[in-house]
Amino acid sequence: MKAGLALIRFLIAMIALALASLAGAQTLPGTEPLPADTATAPAPDPFGRETPRGAITGLLRALADGDYLRAAQYFPAEESPEAETGSETSDDGTDALAADADSQPDVDRRAELARKLQIALDSGGSLLAFPLLSNEAAGVVDDGLAQNLEQVGTLSSEENAAPILLQQITATDGSMQWRIALETAEEIADFVPAEAVEETITDEDIAVAGAPLIDWLKLIALALLAFAAFRLLTALLMALLRRAIAEHDTSPVYRFLHAAMPPLSLYLAVLTFYATAGDLGVSIVARQTLLRYAAIVAWIALAWFALRLVDAIARVVTGQMHRAERRQAVTIVSFLRRGAKVFLLAIAFVAVLDTVGLDVTTGIAALGIGGLALALGAQKTIENLVGSVTLIADKPVQVGDAAQIGEVFGTVEDIGMRSTLVRTLNRTLVSIPNGYLASERIENYALRDRFLFHQTIGVTYDTDAKQMERLLGELRTIIADDGHILDDDARVRFHGFGDSALQIEIFAYFNTRSYPESLAMQETLLFAIMRKLDELGIAFAFPTQTIHLQNDIVG
Template identity: 25%
Template sequence: MPYWDLFTDRALWMQLSILVVVTLGTYLLLSVALRVLSRQLMQRNEKSHSRVFYFGSALLLNTSKLLLFAFALMIGLKTVELSPRWEAALAHGWFIALAFQIALWADHAVQLWTTSLHRDGKARNPVTTTLIGIMVRLVIWTVMLLSILSNLGVDITAMIASLGVGGIAIALAVQTLLSDMFASMSIGIDKPFEIGDFVVFGEVAGTIEHIGLKTTRIRALSGEQIVVANADLLSQIVHNYKRMNTRRIVFTFGISPNTPVEKVRQVSGEVRRIIEGMDETNFDRAHFFAFNESQLTFEVVHIVQTADYNRYMDIQQEINLQLLQALRDIDVKLAFPIRKLEFIGGDLPQVQVAGVPQDKGSANDAPYRGQPDGA
């Protein structure tokens, strides 16, 4: 009657009762403690608006109920007598449950981090943040699995070596794809440009529409969409005009070389007066700096206080119109290209005056050839 003896064994039932009471009591105590601590952290987060308190509260609420019960059960098992074999198994159980819970907390923390990046109002590359989140979570669960196997006595050295060799082989096979993937991660982390930025590189100028895992898509000024590999894009010098706060403008104009010196001196003052009277731009300098072909060249520099290209063109147009009027007011003419031709040797073509052909002459008689009588 061995089975009947088990039902009548008062010591066994006493230990089972203690195990059940301690397990349930510990489970309830841990559950209440986690909820109270999570509530306290949430209240601190509402006062300080710190992500640390918010993440801590969310992680505590994400504690696995099953693992929490496993912890309570193992605490209850400590109150009863167990054989050495069960004691060893209990020691491994503690580590496995703790490793799983830490991995769950870390995994949830990564998910909260990637989600918060899209909710803070800033434009970010969603592909890059998702890729980084997946890679970090993969590392977390890989480390958790390897640590559990090592705790159970499994030799993981050969497994790690195999993973390394396999990873090298895969990397060599898809090195172009991996190059673009890591370039996408670099764009997401370093942020040389973001969606909506106007960029110029090489012969391409346009607005960033999408930053993908392998390529970046740009809407060109002419309307078409340009697709560029991320690695190729980062290998070039990229001008990001979206982040430009001011615009330094340099322009030149020329006046007639026959302009008197006194009036040439007045031109710089007129330019300064015009630009200083304009809004959203600051005068820097205006100088007569060169004798060019057929003109006296002035160089003007002013700083436009906006990155808007259309607004800059409006300002520059108004400066040009006022400058044109100011030059006319002081009787200064703008320069126009002049070409002089000199005829040396040979005969000039026949010239007709009033329909009467004239005799050909030598080149030396050219100034008088073709002139009517009495001219």
């Protein structure tokens, strides 16, 4: 039950972490109102006790280093848990109590409590994983505890269990600090007997990064075993599906599962590791360190899963759109796929940065402060992005269209977020920035609803008026009898007297949207015209000159 509850909390926190980080960035540093009695903000706490996450992280680092004097700074002083009167810190981050002979017994007491806490956590206690710890100065305000209390873990033994609480206090410099609550300090003293402390002092285990080497090996083995088990299970499942689904390559269900299984195996392995690591009885330092970085792996797995899922859905939808000949939908799906992947990568990047402890809020705020410079530097990128949106909205060209774009003629192969790819007749691939494309003249040949047949025939001047009238009538009959020609605009007219021919204009439209079909129709019509002129004995004219020579004979 305990592991299941922790697992649910971990899942909720993993989903909300990136959104919380982004939401927190909307309040710029320094915009909070100052207290009425404070002229300037307190200096940063050298021990990082401003937030529950900072306090636990600093405490674990001190325990890993074996520096129990520094770890004592995270425990309440003997005088009062609400107002520290003897915990002033110097500029170099050392506690003044360490140099005060009168306060030395209190420092020793707190150092011993820190050692006992480590023993209690190593022997079955637990702390919340790094993503679950609040990184806000006020902590979690809706957890049902007092406003100045925060639960960060649990002390467990065979007989009973007790929560590990932090309490927010006011230091002498006016800053707010989170320390182990007084009631938790009393529980720690009762949980671990003095002889247990003596046993840890004489322990000769090989230590790595503040924890026994064997503990690191146990946790790493657990993680690898969990991942191998889930990969094996998913491989068996996919093998069964390949046998059960005849055409699995085209099955949407199979393609979805094929895309989801590798990252899902990694993510489930992380969840299993999180739920079972506490049962190994290993050092809290090793456990919390690997759980922290397991959260990074979980975010990577989630991002990997989402990216593969987006690609799988896009492939299925694109295939359906191709079969339905909805080329504009293919362009939109391609654009949305790229946009979704960029958005998912941004969320994962922010979440990973937050997990490793970087101040995401400050970084995003810095982007806001430098927004003007960023906009100027990315002017072309923004222009191309807007251009791609314009192309998708206005639909001047679609994927698969043959078009003349400026001086480039070819077939549109892809409309991306930055540029459009055009395959030319020479089979070269031309990349045209969408910002330029949105403002350029585009002639889309694929949108023609009919094809023009416009020919001017020249016959020789040996053709008399009667022959010409008969020829025009025969040609009009040929046009009228052709089932591929639209009758509303078709015409055959004696056009004029050329330099070397009598000119006949034929104007008509073929009722087709296919360019290859129009070429076949045009060829058939031209052969019919040639045969008719041969039948009537009328010759095509070609440029000729007739020279008349006059000989004047002088007698």
